[in-house]
Amino acid sequence: MRQIFALAAIVLNGYFAVAEKDVSVDKPSNWVSRVEFDDSIVPGSSNSYQYLLIQQEDHLPKETKFRRFVYKILNADGVQSMSDISVSFDPTYQKLVFHELNLIREGVSHSKLSKEVIKIFQRETSMDRSLYDGSLTAVINLEDVRENDIIDYSYSLIGFNPINGGHFSANYYQQFSVPVNTVRTKVINDPSKFIQFKLFNAAESPRRTNVSGMDEYSWTVNAKDYLLVDNNIPTWYDPHRRVSFSTFKSWEEVVAWALPLYQYPESEVQQIEFPLSSGASEEVRIASLIQKVQDEVRYLGFESGIGAYKPHNPAKVYEQRFGDCKDKSLLLVALLRKIDVVANPMLVNTAVGHKLGDELPGFSLFDHCVVSFSHNGEDYFVDPTISNQGGNIGLISFPNYEFGLEIKKGSSALREVATKNLPTIKINEVISVESIGGGAAMHVRTEYTGSRADYIRSYFASNSFENIKKEYLNYYSSLYPHITSSGDVKFYDYDRLSKNKIIVEEFYEIEKFWVDSDDKEYILCEAYPLVLESYLNYPKAANHEMPYYLGQPYSYIQDTQIDLPEDWSGEGETINLGNEAFDFSKTTQIKGRTVSVSFRYDLKKSFISGDSVNGFLQKIESVKTEMPQYLTYNENLAASASKVSWVSSFLAVVSLFLGVFFAVRTYKIYDPEPWEFAEDKPIGGWLILPAIGLTLTPIRLVIDLLSNDQLSAGMWDGIILLTDGGVKSLPVLVFVGAELVYNYMFFVFSILIIVLFYQRRTSVPRLVTIFYALALIVPIVDALITDELIPGVLSETDRNATIKEAVRAGVAALIWIPYFNIAERVKSTFCKKRIKQ
Structure with missing residues (x-):
């Protein structure tokens, strides 16, 4: 084990030794602008430091990026967080040149830059996602930094990734989440080479000039109006002002750039043996291949230099049993094509989502690779980096990337790849x-x-x-x-x-x-x-x-x-x-x-x-x-629920007695004269409908009376408990008692109407009018009084039931009250008197 560590140390030491040759100190190039900065502080800002200048100038023909940052330390927190200078670079194709590092105190500038103060470390920021990009970080630890000091440093990164093929795309911000006094930006391009830009969120348009035969796009803006984003915003939302540049004319050009990267020797893929059942359907074989690539090829990537964009040979990925998103996607594509399934890699952005189409075409927009394939005329999408997935090809879950760029001949636009299956x-x-x-x-x-x-x-x-x-x-x-x-x-x-x-x-x-x-x-x-x-x-x-x-x-x-x-x-x-x-x-x-x-x-x-x-x-x-x-x-309430209440029993007996008394009196005394043109018609026609409703009413009332336990002593105890047993309980008890009396009397009233209805008595139209009016008004009044006496006791269900009952009763009243008082059929049917004259 010690030999392994020793070997690793030798390799790393050699690697850093090479890397140190790629870090130097020198003056900036003559095409770099010299910009003065404003050292005023934005009032009201709560930051521990303030940027005075951000300068970013890119020379595309020279493949060089110049950066300069000037900021002022405002308190002890700023000293703690801003005393270290760090710059990351990829030694496989980049050189880092520091130009200046000045500490300005009370107007006097002190140079702190020398080759000896630069330390180089390897920090893999994406290790938690099993990605290793091979980048290095040059760090300078400043000494004796104090409050109100100004730090001014600049550097250049020389060299673009050779995989870019001469293309370039980038975003330049004119607004940040912290105040910046001045933002100076310049992009230098060969006039013979195409480049375009796009403004976002009302950004200021670059000024185009020709300097020494080169096109310069530049702007200097005040960025003190910083914008703090709200919490919990979607990843695709970016409200800051920015300018996007790209040397790609279209998505078709991006596809043409990517196609050579995703080529592979098919003969080597033919030698890959994945055990698939020969009798299985194509759908089952596709699902099996997807599962094997997802679960048996682990997600691991070394993405330095060319490896950041170009996938490895599928045969190699299969043999080593690991790869990044590009590697696993191309392996799955190769295996699907091997069984004659049309499949292609697809580039996506995991954060931008539906806003991808608003961006200028460019390869740097994409941070992930997935697979698209076809089966029986249907298109499907799968992410090979997600392990432990399940489902047939129509049910495999696919993240909501929303849009992607399919890498195949003839592809010239983004494709929608919205999620279909709801978890x-x-x-x-x-x-x-x-x-x-x-x-x-x-x-x-x-x-x-x-x-x-x-x-x-x-x-x-x-x-x-x-x-x-x-x-x-x-x-x-x-x-x-x-x-x-x-x-x-x-x-x-x-x-x-x-x-x-x-x-x-x-x-x-x-x-x-x-x-x-x-x-x-x-x-x-x-x-x-x-x-x-x-x-x-x-x-x-x-x-x-x-x-x-x-x-x-x-x-x-x-x-x-x-x-x-x-x-x-x-x-x-x-x-x-x-x-x-x-x-x-x-x-x-x-x-x-x-x-x-x-x-x-x-x-x-x-x-x-x-x-x-x-x-x-x-x-x-x-x-x-x-x-x-x-x-x-409630134990006491439960015990009383099984007992019969003498109060309820008394009210029930009295109510029934009074109801029968008034029903008999009405039956005998209320006997109006019939219509003089009455034809003595039997019950028929539309009268069949109210006849059914009136006949069922007593049955429904009996069910309601029994189900509500109105004779139970527990009902009264529950009311007292609900109203805390105070003075407030008295009107509630009186109201409930009145409800009980009404229910029993209405029950007797409904029976009276049925008897008179089938006897076709002349009293029916007026009594039916009273019946339908009571059925409409009483439930509404009951709910209003209940809500007034005991606020909040009515649930949403109770309120909805009352509304439904009122609507049903209202419709019945609107139909039958006019009908029983106007229709000649009614007058000709209900024409019998108890005492014939």
């Missing part, structure tokens, strides 16, 4: 409660599809089952502190090459499922979509003006079933919330001993505009408020 999470919880106030057993079954399934598959592949079991348990302990595992976490992945569906099962015991209320008057338990909560933790955004990122759209479904040891009383309800970005619903159903709660959440958009953020976040808070589902249990 889903479906959770089924069954909570079996042992006893009221005791523990419970919980079984959780979660089904993942799409990219969510890919993530879970990767999570289980990279973690032990013991770790997963512990993490899952800790996750649920935030909701149920007394939870323990009662079985191993089970993982099912039997549809990987078809539906890409993963099922995870969990088993728990909750020792203390019920908890005391704050006032100790009752106990309660809770059902809650814990997983959904983690998806809804959006950052706060006060006065947000820029687009706001929501995440990639998905569908979430959770069904929680609570099995109780005794019948549960209560009413179900449905709550719906949402806007342009999402839909949420919560439905509660109570049937006997089972309480079921269903949660649905669909994220429909990945971002929203800035003026929609406040409304969105308010809606999300409303969703969070509605997510908990509590079951409350």
